[in-house]
Every structure is written in C-alpha cells, then in structure tokens.
Amino acid sequence: MSEQEWLEKLEQYAEDTLPLQDRTELQWRLNNDEVFSQKAKEHLDFLKTLKAFDERKKLKTELEGYHRSMTSEPATHEAPQKETKQIGAWKKYWPMTAVAASVALISTFTTLYLTQSLEKDQKAYYKELGRRVEQIKKSQSRILADIAESKEKATPPSPVPANYMGTGFLISPNGYVATSYHIIKDADSVYIENKRFGSLKVSVLISDPGKDVSILKIENDLFKPLTSLPYTILASESSLGEEVFTLGFPREDIVFGEGSISASTGYKQDSAAYQISVPVNPGNSGGPLFNSKGDVVGIISGLQTETSGTAFATKSSVLLQTVKEVPDSVSTSMKLPLNNSLKNLTRVQQLGKWKDYVFMIRVYSDPSKN
Amino acid sequence: MYHFDELIVSELRKKNRDVLRELYKTHFPMIESMVCLNSGTVQEAKDVYQDAVIAFHERVQDPDFVLSCKIKTYLYAVSRRLWLKRLNEKKRFYGKIEETETFLEIESEMTDIEEKEQSFQHLAIALDELGEPCRSILEGFYFNGQTMDQIRDKFGYTNTDNAKNQKYKCLQRLKKLFFSSNNKNHE
Numbered sequence: 396m397s398e399q400e401w402l403e404k405l406e407q408y409a410e411d412t413l414p415l416q417d418r419t420e421l422q423w424r425l426n427n428d429e430v431f432s433q434k435a436k437e438h439l440d441f442l443k444t445l446k447a448f449d450e451r452k453k454l455k456t457e458l459e460g461y462h463r464s465m466t467s468e469p470a471t472h473e474a475p476q477k478e479t480k481q482i483g484a485w486k487k488y489w490p491m492t493a494v495a496a497s498v499a500l501i502s503t504f505t506t507l508y509l510t511q512s513l514e515k516d517q518k519a520y521y522k523e524l525g526r527r528v529e530q531i532k533k534s535q536s537r538i539l540a541d542i543a544e545s546k547e548k549a550t551p552p553s554p555v556p557a558n559y560m561g562t563g564f565l566i567s568p569n570g571y572v573a574t575s576y577h578i579i580k581d582a583d584s585v586y587i588e589n590k591r592f593g594s595l596k597v598s599v600l601i602s603d604p605g606k607d608v609s610i611l612k613i614e615n616d617l618f619k620p621l622t623s624l625p626y627t628i629l630a631s632e633s634s635l636g637e638e639v640f641t642l643g644f645p646r647e648d649i650v651f652g653e654g655s656i657s658a659s660t661g662y663k664q665d666s667a668a669y670q671i672s673v674p675v676n677p678g679n680s681g682g683p684l685f686n687s688k689g690d691v692v693g694i695i696s697g698l699q700t701e702t703s704g705t706a707f708a709t710k711s712s713v714l715l716q717t718v719k720e721v722p723d724s725v726s727t728s729m730k731l732p733l734n735n736s737l738k739n740l741t742r743v744q745q746l747g748k749w750k751d752y753v754f755m756i757r758v759y760s761d762p763s764k765n
Numbered sequence: 766m767y768h769f770d771e772l773i774v775s776e777l778r779k780k781n782r783d784v785l786r787e788l789y790k791t792h793f794p795m796i797e798s799m800v801c802l803n804s805g806t807v808q809e810a811k812d813v814y815q816d817a818v819i820a821f822h823e824r825v826q827d828p829d830f831v832l833s834c835k836i837k838t839y840l841y842a843v844s845r846r847l848w849l850k851r852l853n854e855k856k857r858f859y860g861k862i863e864e865t866e867t868f869l870e871i872e873s874e875m876t877d878i879e880e881k882e883q884s885f886q887h888l889a890i891a892l893d894e895l896g897e898p899c900r901s902i903l904e905g906f907y908f909n910g911q912t913m914d915q916i917r918d919k920f921g922y923t924n925t926d927n928a929k930n931q932k933y934k935c936l937q938r939l940k941k942l943f944f945s946s947n948n949k950n951h952e
Contacts, residue, residue: 399933441940442907447881448888449908451819457782458815461789494807502801 405435406442466490559758562643562682562695563587563611566628566718567729569620570613572754573714574681575696576602579609579758587611587754589649592618601721606667607696607709608717611756624732625748628691629711633669635659639708641673641695642746643682644755651746652679661707662697668707669693675706681756684708689737689745770836777825789818792837796844805848813851817843820878834868842867846875891942899935906932 404421407413413421425432559582563574572587579585579599588594595618597611633639633656640653654673661668671684675695684693693708721729737745776784793814800810817840824830845867892900898920905911905919917928 399930402933403929438940441943444884444888444943445903445907447823448885449904451823451885454819454822455815457785458789458818461786462793462811462815464786465790465793491807491811498801498807 401431402435402438405438409439409442466494559760560644560678561680561756561758562678563754563756564642564681564683564691565621565624565752565754566610566691566714567731568622568624569730570618571600571729572597572611572613573683573694574609574611574756575694575709576604576607576609577696578681578756579611580604581760582758583760585611585759586757587613588757589751589754591751592754601717603717603720606713606717608694608714610717610721623734624752625736626685626689626691626752627732627735628715629686630715632659632710632712633686633692637692638687639671639673639684639692640686640742640746641675641679641682641684642750642753643675643679643695644753645676645678647755649750649753649755650676650679656692657705661709665707667713668696668709671706671708673706673708683749683753685749687742688735689740689749690735771832773836774825774830774832777822785818785822788836792840795837795841799841799845800848803848804852809848809851813844813847814840816847816878816882820874820881823881824874833870835866838866838868842871843874843878846871847878887946888943890946891939894942895935895939899931899938902928902932903935903939 401421401424404413404417408418408421425435559578561574561578563572563578565571566573579602582599585597585599586594587597595613595615597613600610600612602609635656635658637656638653639656640651642649642651644650652673652675654671656669657672658670660666661670669684669692671693673684673695675682675698679695680697682695683691684695686692691711691714693710694714696707696709698706715731718729718731737748740748773784773788777788793811796814796817797807797810800813801807820843821836821839892903895903902916902920905916906913911919913925913928913932916922916932917925920928920931922928922931
C-alpha cells in the first residue's frame with residue numbers, strides 16, 4: 396500500500412468512517428511502526444490546524460454579521476457588485492464613522508473640561524483618605540447606629556460617636572501602632588479596635604506631618620504585649636511592578652485590596668511615597684501596604700482625585716526613620732519585629748494572620764473646635 | 766461558581782449561535798470604551814474584541830476546559846492585552862491601561878493565542894502560495910465538505926483516483942510550504 400493510501404485511511408480513521416478490518420490493520424501499523432506513527436500524528440495535527448483555520452474564518456464572518464446588526468445596519472446584500480463597492484463600503488461604515496466622530500467630540504470636550512478644572516483648583520488633585528463620618532452620615536446612618544450601640548458595651552464609654560476614622564497596624568509586639576498623621580491630627584482621644592483585641596485606648600506618641608506618619612502607643616492595661624509579630628518592616632525600597640496588598644477599614648468591616656507598585660515616587664514626585672494601583676477608599680488611610688511575603692512596604696496615604704485608581708502610600712523606610720525619632724526612653728522598650736513567618740504561606744493564610752494586627756482607628760474630637 | 770456563565774459555555778459547545786451573538790453584543794461596549802479611552806478607534810476595538818471572542822470560543826471547544834473566571838473577565842483581560850500589544854507595535858502609547866480585571870492563567874493564555882495566531886498566519890500565506898487548482902480542491906474537500914466525486918466533476922478529472930492523487934499532492938505541498946515558513950520564523 397502506498398503512503399497516500401495509508402494517509403487516506405488515517406483521515407477516515409480520524410473521522411470514524413473507516414471499516415473495521417482496515418481499522419485493525421491501521422492500528423497495528425500505528426502501534427508497531429514508529430516512523431509511520433510519528434508521520435501520522437503530524438498529518439492529523441496539520442489537518443486539525445487546517446480545520447481550525449477554516450472554522451476561525453467562518454466564525455469571523457459570523458461575528459462581523461453580529462457587529463453589523465448591532466450598529467443598526469441592515470445586513471449587506473450578498474455578493475455586492477464591483478461597481479457599487481465603494482458606495483457599499485461607505486454605507487457599511489458610516490455608523491462606525493459616526494460613532495468615532497462623536498467619541499472624538501466627547502473626548503475633546505472632556506479634555507477641555509479637565510484642563511480647565513486643573514487650572515482652577517490644584518487642590519482637588521490629592522485627597523487624604525481619612526473618613527469623615529459627618530459627611531457620610533446620611534447614607535450610613537445605620538453604621539452610626541451600630542457605633543452608638545457598641546459604645547454602650549465598650550469599656551471606655553464615650554459621649555459622642557467617633558467623627559473621623561482610618562486604619563492602623565501594629566509595628567511592635569509591645570503595643571506600638573503606625574498610622575497616617577492626617578487621621579489623628581485634630582484628635583482629642585483616639586481608640587483602636589479590631590476583632591481580636593477589641594477596643595483599646597491609644598495615645599499619640601510621635602507625629603511627622605511632613606511624612607504623614609504617626610506612631611501611637613496602646614495605653615490600655617488590658618493589652619498584654621505579644622511575643623512577636625509574624626511580619627517585618629522593610630527598610631529597602633520595593634521595585635516597580637511588585638505585587639502589593641492592603642487591609643483596611645473603609646467601612647465597619649475589614650476590606651482587602653490588591654494591586655502593584657506603579658511608580659517609585661508619590662504625588663508631585665514625592666520620593667517618600669509610592670504610587671500604587673490598589674483600589675482604596677476613604678478610611679483606608681494608615682493601613683499597611685504589604686508585599687507577597689507579607690512584609691510591610693508602606694502605609695496607605697491618599698489618592699489622586701482626577702485619575703481613577705491612582706493611590707499613594709508612604710514608604711516603609713520613611714516609617715522606620717520616624718521610629719528612630721521616638722525619644723530614647725521609649726524606644727528602648729520598643730521592639731521592631733525581625734522575623735517573617737508568613738512568607739511561605741498562601742495569600743489567604745497570610746491575610747488570616749495579618750488581620751489580627753490591623754486596627755480600625757476611631758478619632759474623637761470636640762466638634763466645637765472645628 | 767459562575768452558574769450563568771457555565772450555562773453559556775455549555776451552549777457555546779453546542780455551537781449555539783444565538784447565545785454567541787448575545788454574548789458578543791453584551792460585552793462589546795466595555796471593550797469599546799477601554800480601547801477608545803486609550804487612543805484607539807471603534808474599528809480597532811472591534812478587531813481586538815473579535816479576536817478575544819474567537820479565542821474564547823476556541824478555548825471553550827476544548828473538552829478539558831473549565832471556567833476559572835467570569836467570561837466578562839476573560840474577554841476584558843485578553844482584549845486589554847491584545848490592545849496593549851497593538852499599541853506597542855504602533856508605538857502610539859506610553860501610558861498604562863488600568864488592569865481592573867484579570868485571571869490567573871492570562872500569561873499562558875496569551876502565549877497560546879499568539880502561537881495560534883502565528884500558525885494561522887503561516888497557513889494563510891501557504892494557501893496563497895499554493896495557487897490554483899490546488900487551493901480550491903483542498904478548500905472544497907476540507908472546508909466545504911465536498912466529496913471526491915464532486916471534485917472530480919468540478920475540475921474535470923477522468924476518474925476519482927486521479928482526483929485523489931491530485932488532492933494528495935496538493936496537501937503534501939501545502940504542508941511543505943506551511944512547515945518551511947513556520948520553521949523560518951522559529952530560527
């Protein structure tokens with residue numbers, strides 16, 4: 396039998412139309428003739444590509460059809476005449492041209508609008524992410540009711556609901572918490588709260604308004620110092636594109652966000668911050684930004700208002716500098732974590748551990764002062 | 766996990782064209798705005814979107830395929846990558862398109878799509894180089910389901926065996942053209 400006949404049989408075999416007797420013969424050769432079986436495989440693969448090629452072409456024509464029907468163009472007549480081709484093409488494409496033109500128009504006006512508002516108000520560009528409860532009181536009256544309710548049970552009863560909220564996290568096993576300065580700047584008293592530790596009173600130990608970093612100390616006697624923290628605070632700079640994550644309290648529940656480092660400088664080329672592509676909301680401020688190993692690389696600070704999805708985080712190296720400025724008497728008792736026990740865990744396991752060390756920060760201040 | 770999407774997948778496997786059409790219409794506006802907001806035109810949006818839909822449709826035909834993300838996510842992530850690649854080729858773009866949605870296997874998916882695209886391009890070139898009547902014979906038999914007897918009559922062969930011989934020679938030549946251009950590219 397010639398090669399040609401064998402391959403013909405092979406094609407029938409692939410389509411399941413080969414008579415039984417021939418099939419056994421072919422199978423025998425496939426099993427015993429290695430050169431042939433190699434060739435057969437190549438042949439069938441090629442036929443598959445050929446078939447797929449054809450199917451793709453047909454699918455493409457079909458999609459074109461859907462598209463035309465979508466842009467409200469009646470189906471073009473089959474086999475258009477050569478002479479009418481140009482007019483046909485114009486007819487076929489005018490809805491798209493119209494759409495393209497209107498898109499161009501809209502984007503022109505949007506650009507005009509944006510550039511104008513840019514000149515008007517540079518301030519609108521950067522927004523701190525603390526959560527002013529008053530502003531959202533109407534939409535979230537239920538949450539406030541919750542706060543009031545929990546106040547009744549809380550150990551240190553407070554006369555007014557917190558009027559500013561943010562996020563913070565432990566940086567030392569013996570009760571030091573890092574957060575953003577802008578959250579606690581007008582505070583009379585500050586409480587932190589999470590599921591594991593409940594509500595604890597803290598005092599503001601040191602603040603650095605320029606870097607937007609503050610360190611708080613847990614005052615409550617109920618807090619027993621931990622033996623260690625499972626993560627460390629990186630002194631080195633993270634690289635562009637590194638995956639980063641955050642946990643924070645944009646609402647009453649802890650919320651996870653992920654993204655990557657988009658730039659190694661922050662708002663207006665601020666070298667003390669990163670630009671990140673993590674979705675953040677008011678209330679995320681002060682939250683930890685950590686890398687895939689679970690180590691702290693930054694603190695969420697703010698976002699750029701005109702471009703969606705652009706947020707900023709203060710670098711962890713800046714946080715460490717601030718820690719160094721803590722007065723000596725205190726810093727002797729402040730232990731920074733040295734070992735990371737999270738790096739080999741999956742993300743979900745890491746988050747499970749991490750969330751114990753992230754706190755919601757409630758800031759109470761005298762409303763008459765504002 | 767994605768109950769409704771899985772229903773769509775099972776219909777696409779049955780080659781249900783109505784479902785495909787609805788799927789196509791549903792997600793086009795999303796890709797259109799993504800491309801148009803990132804220095805593209807509606808026409809270009811259509812091109813990348815169709816490529817993504819085709820890739821998805823082909824992927825679904827694989828019996829081992831399991832849906833690991835929403836169809837919408839797949840279409841968005843693949844379209845986004847295809848568009849970035851095209852922008853890169855045109856050197857028209859220096860920014861970044863926000864990656865709002867993606868899925869785990871996107872990298873291998875993109876390599877796969879690219880390889881397929883290349884091999885189809887080579888096949889198209891090979892078919893063009895093949896010339897007539899070879900091309901029509903092969904297209905008739907393999908694409909349009911004509912029998913060898915029909916082909917014999919259409920091309921005026923004296924008997925079916927002659928037609929088969931001719932088809933065999935044509936296919937061998939096409940293979941040779943295809944693999945030589947494929948190899949050239951890999952070197």
